[in-house]
Amino acid sequence: MSLHEQDDPQLRAAQEQRLRKVWAPPKGLCLKWTDTNNDAVGAWYTLTAFGFMLFAGVLGLIMRSQLAVPENDLVDAAKFNQLFTLHGSMMMFLFAVPMFEAVSIILLPQLLGARDLPFPRLSAFGYWSFLLGGVFVAGSIFFGAAPDGGWFMYPPLTTRTDLSGLGADIWMLGLSFIEVSSVAAAVELIVGVLKCRPPGMRLNLMPLYAWYILVVAVMILFAFPPLIAGDLLFEMERLLGWPFFDASRGGDPLLWQHLFWIFGHPEVYIVFLPSIALFAMLVPTFARRHVLGYPWIVLAAVGTAFLSFGLWVHHMFTTGLPKISLAFFSAASEAVAIPTAVQIFVFIATIWAGRLTWSTPMLYAAGSLAVFVIGGLTGVMVAVAPFDWQAHDTYFVVAHLHYVLIGGTLLPLFAGLYYYWPLITGKKLSDRLGKIAFWLLFVGVNLCFFPMHLSGLEGMPRRVFTYPEELGLGGLNMASTIGAFVFAIGVAVICVDLACSPRRAHAKRNPWDAGTLEWLAHPQDEHWGIRSIPLIESRYPIWDQPDFMRKVDEGRYFLPDAEEGRRETIITTVLDARPLAVVRLGTPSWKPMMTAFTLGGVFILTTYHLYWAALVSGVATLAMILWWLWTGTAEIPEKPSKPIGHGMELPLYISGSSSPGWWAMFITMMADATAFSGLVFGYYFFWTVHEDFPPAALADAPGVFWPVVALAVGLAAWGLTFAAREVLARGNIGIARAMLVAGWLACLGSGAAGLAGPWLSGMDPALHTYPAIVWTLAIWTAAHAAVGAIMIGYVLARSVAGYCLPKHDADLRNVTVYMHFLALTTLVTYLTIGLFPEAS
């Protein structure tokens, strides 16, 4: 198709009509919830997370009301425990993290000039999981069953079922479920950033928001899985009595603290960086210039991401670890100030070098930086271990973390709200209400949290439901309470502003005259994302590329049509964004929602010890996933390739490391391997803290024989799958199938042999931590072998049904990635449980 063809208005109208039809959202009271397009799912996601934020905020207000005066009796101690636990847990798990995912699901495809992210149904699945898990956790407070052990749920208080009730299970299982949806979102966002950029958008031209999201999504892969591993051990202890954290049977509560904070500290940066990413978009717009020091921002994002994994012990300074260990973490905690400061200076420099247009979003940005810097400075203080020993568990820390999170996450999100609202709705919010709200928030946050520094230093401990009058802290607490309500009024003003929005007039397209791709959107009418996928030559194409908007709108770039009536987007290379293929995207479907609900059933039913029902739900989940995959993935296209304009012809089917599916599997397995390493860490952690581990009386189990057999057979399964992939690529379908059958048997055999070790040697996991952790590793690995067998069986079935063939081998290539990781898991597990007791 030449440019001339696009000159024809009739052709353009016909293309638009086809695109409109293909991207039309499902209509009807029920059917509209089957939508998978990012503009719908992202909006639901954002609203839900916003709702949870308001809910958790009200919990905070109740706490502040209780603490307003000494010896108050508005709520009792038990309810207060539930309030602060749920407030913290919800703000972190149900607001901050999902909000970043929600905003990214809306913005990222627009920023990348993609029609949608590569796995729209996965986004929908993540949303429904989040909604169900969130309602389950939040709703528990109405039944007096909310978790009450603090947002970090330290054992043994929370693992002993006589000291803590159902709330601990609700926390563990409900939030594990939400962690699954976070990992799903991370997969979606990473593959989106790496593979769905428009042609020409090399890594050096990527919008900074995309850089931040890439970094944060990778952080999720390494931060959330240790908590998932911890949750697993935790529930094994609560439900089955396996003593991982019970010191009387060889366990150690500190293991939980390690696993929790390996998640918990990076988490702070996981919620901070995406908010700063919003600044990276809005600061250049209002400074009317390119961001200064683009590579410096990338340094800051990547550097912060790495360093944030070396900070977790600074939450454990008072646990009696050797001082030298504390010092390592103290050093890293100080070092992270460097990249954090770099990005703040870059923004200041950009504002300084540009011609600043003052606006409501900028007001929020400036205010949040001020608040954040105060939180950052007290952070440097508590990173010094001796200071932390004084301030630990006092309101000083409460003040610090709220300054950081409100300045680093909440206020920037409000800046983003005022900036991006026209992108979502086509209407601006009120500048007047926005400014009133800002000053209420700004005064409120300082009035609420600044006095807490002082009350903390004067000895007010955290998590107490009241305090005696003689302490002399009544005045400071009253100030904090007034501040909290002023802040809440500010939030209420924003809500009023949002509620007034439907009655306001439409703003023009790109109302801030920004330079980045997301402002090409047509918020009011079109759902296709972008009319044609542009060729990118600059970081700010709307500013720099002549006639850019018109060319995009007239379909003069790539993929301006949907001839075959399919939802499509372009897949490009990771480094240079060279077009590789056109992929067909998932369409509206019930499957993601139903899969989320069946998976939710597994977690929720387990909470109430309804194990058989949970098992049924698990089988239903498996069936749903297989159905979803079978009907929606690795489809063989009706023709090998299609033209995308400008004389380019792209294939419609790709497999292996250039395809999004391969990347999704690779990324998922990185998360899985990280969770596994959390369990292995547990094994060796016990070895370091105990004089004799494994204990001499138990050390002869599970023996060497069965682990070595399981290892050998497991590696054979890997080799067979790998060989089948190569054989199939050379066209020998029959031999490949035979190898897959053998691989399937080997997977099952390896899992069975792995379990035979602890089983036949009669290891009792409730007796001591050693058999418990051995069983856990063996079960984890056997379960993965079973999943491997299911995958190989699936590929075999696809092969027989004619979907997995020499030139169309995506399924087998993706399963081979899984098998690489399975081989690694097998190797580590069986060497650890089989040979380590011999060596130690």
Added chain:
Amino acid sequence: MSDSETSRQRRKWHERLRVTLWTLIVPPTAWAAHFLFSYLWAAISCAKTDSFAKFPVLFLAGTLMALIVILVSGWIAWHQERTPGDPPPHQDSTEIDRLRFLAKATLLLAGLSFVGVVFTALPVIFIGDCR
């Protein structure tokens, strides 16, 4: 291929290395590996021997290795960041500009990682026991 051409290519081997997202994270990965190593070294030696080596050779070797990896990758990045061709400000969609950007970011990360490793190593000098 003439001798001078060969030697020119040999001189510029570091400029011909492929730069990817993986090479970008070499310096911070070296920091992370060193950090993990330091933590494990301290935890295991304190827990298992209950004493602290007077002259921790292992720790010193690990630290030097991490610093060398960081310096080498920073040095390579420093050269690659100066790859000639294409006009400044090097913000276009060209192969060289992308290379220069990744190299610059790697160089900056090498700087940060170097400081990070030194920060981690300092406590060993000042704290001489396992208390």
